[in-house]
Amino acid sequence: MSDSAGALREPWQTLPEQADAATFGIWLFIASEVLFFAAFFMAFAYLRIIHPQEFALASGRTGLAYGTLNTVLLLTSSLTMTLATRAAALDLRRPCIGLLGATVALGAAFLVVKGFEYSDDLDKHLYPGPGFPIPLAAAQLFFSAYWAITVIHVIHLSLGLVAVGRLAVQVGRAVLPLASPQIEVTALYWSLVDMVWVLLYPLIYLGGRS
Amino acid sequence: MSDEAARAPDEAAAKRRFRGQLAGDALVWLALLGLLAASFGAAFAPLGRFTLGVCLGLALAQVALLGLVFMHLRHARTLIALTAGAGLVFVAVMFTFTLNDLFTRV
Numbered sequence: 001m002s003d004s005a006g007a008l009r010e011p012w013q014t015l016p017e018q019a020d021a022a023t024f025g026i027w028l029f030i031a032s033e034v035l036f037f038a039a040f041f042m043a044f045a046y047l048r049i050i051h052p053q054e055f056a057l058a059s060g061r062t063g064l065a066y067g068t069l070n071t072v073l074l075l076t077s078s079l080t081m082t083l084a085t086r087a088a089a090l091d092l093r094r095p096c097i098g099l100l101g102a103t104v105a106l107g108a109a110f111l112v113v114k115g116f117e118y119s120d121d122l123d124k125h126l127y128p129g130p131g132f133p134i135p136l137a138a139a140q141l142f143f144s145a146y147w148a149i150t151v152i153h154v155i156h157l158s159l160g161l162v163a164v165g166r167l168a169v170q171v172g173r174a175v176l177p178l179a180s181p182q183i184e185v186t187a188l189y190w191s192l193v194d195m196v197w198v199l200l201y202p203l204i205y206l207g208g209r210s
Numbered sequence: 211m212s213d214e215a216a217r218a219p220d221e222a223a224a225k226r227r228f229r230g231q232l233a234g235d236a237l238v239w240l241a242l243l244g245l246l247a248a249s250f251g252a253a254f255a256p257l258g259r260f261t262l263g264v265c266l267g268l269a270l271a272q273v274a275l276l277g278l279v280f281m282h283l284r285h286a287r288t289l290i291a292l293t294a295g296a297g298l299v300f301v302a303v304m305f306t307f308t309l310n311d312l313f314t315r316v
Contacts, residue, residue: 020287027290031297038301042308049312071246075272079239082280086231090224191281198272201246202265206253210261 007180015179022181026188033156037196040149044203047145051138058134058142059207061126066117067205070110071197077106078194081164085187088178093171096178100168103190107161114154146204153200156193164190238279245272 012018048055084099125131127147128140163186170176171183249268257264278284283294 024289024293027293031293031300034297035300035304038304042304045305046308046312049309068246068250072243075239075242075246078242078276078280079235082235083232086235087228090228092221092224092228095228188281191276195273195276198276199266199269202249202253202262202269206249206265207262209253210256210258 007177015181019181019184022185023188026185030188030192033192037149037152040145040152041199041203044145044149047138047141048203048207051141054134054136054138055142056208057136058139058146059204060209061124061134062146062205063117063120064205064209066113066120067201070113070117071201073106073110073113074194074197077103077110078191080106081187081190085184088171088183091178093174093178096183097168097172100164100171104161104165104168107157107164107190110157111154111161114150149200150204153193153196156196160186160190160193235279238275242272242275245269245275 008015008018012021080099080102084096084103087093087096087099121127125133126143128144132140132143134140167176167183167186171178176182245268249265252264252268253261255261277294283291286294
């Protein structure tokens with residue numbers, strides 16, 4: 001089914017014009033998101049430079065296995081999401097549906113793993129406040145940054161999951177034409193969420209291991 | 211010739227093209243996993259104070275692959291490249307001037 005006319009929205013006259021505008025729009029949004037996350041990275045870098053020992057100690061307490069597994073899941077989901085856009089561009093509906101479904105499954109698996117990790121963190125009192133297990137005050141700063149950044153990342157990922165899930169359903173029911181720029185735009189957002197995680201991984205999990 | 215019959219050769223060509231793209235993207239994915247494994251290994255290596263720098267460098271290589279290939283920046287129009295670049299320039303300004311301040315105090 002090649003019903004590109006159904007994908008066209010006002011005020012655009014042609015689908016390529018609409019796709020150009022949609023791609024430009026999402027990149028403006030991505031640039032603003034880069035600044036948003038960079039503020040957190042900046043704060044993290046600042047604190048780490050002032051408290052290197054405390055941050056290394058705290059980082060060594062994080063769930064490395066969970067973090068590594070989640071990185072593999074997200075990198076794989078970026079592959080499936082990119083392939084979904086390629087299938088859509090070639091008008092291959094069935095592979096596109098399967099790949100969107102795989103992306104949703106991998107994103108959901110990330111959230112499940114993150115849930116187990118949070119549960120472990122809470123059991124070990126790895127949050128600022130009374131009962132914190134590391135006897136160095138600044139180590140609590142690491143975990144306040146850890147919770148803030150990872151929860152914000154989880155929120156971003158959950159929104160992405162809803163967007164990709166919606167695409168999977170709409171493409172599956174043939175409600176959304178494969179030519180719709182929504183597929184490409186959602187894929188770009190999904191890759192951004194993956195990128196942020198890739199940068200968080202060494203900062204959160206790889207300190208204090210050697 | 212029915213529409214269905216006319217479509218068949220197109221679809222076969224599209225599937226062939228898709229398989230080619232899949233192979234290319236799968237290679238990039240393997241490279242991403244390789245960089246992740248290298249970063250994991252580097253964290254346990256006796257690199258001293260260079261550990262985080264090496265791990266972050268490997269993460270930036272992953273980010274570059276994701277951006278250039280999976281987010282299509284490699285073939286992006288000038289407008290898109292400028293938009294993505296503008297975000298990075300603003301980040302660079304924030305990091306440079308904040309760290310300038312920090313390094314002249316500590």
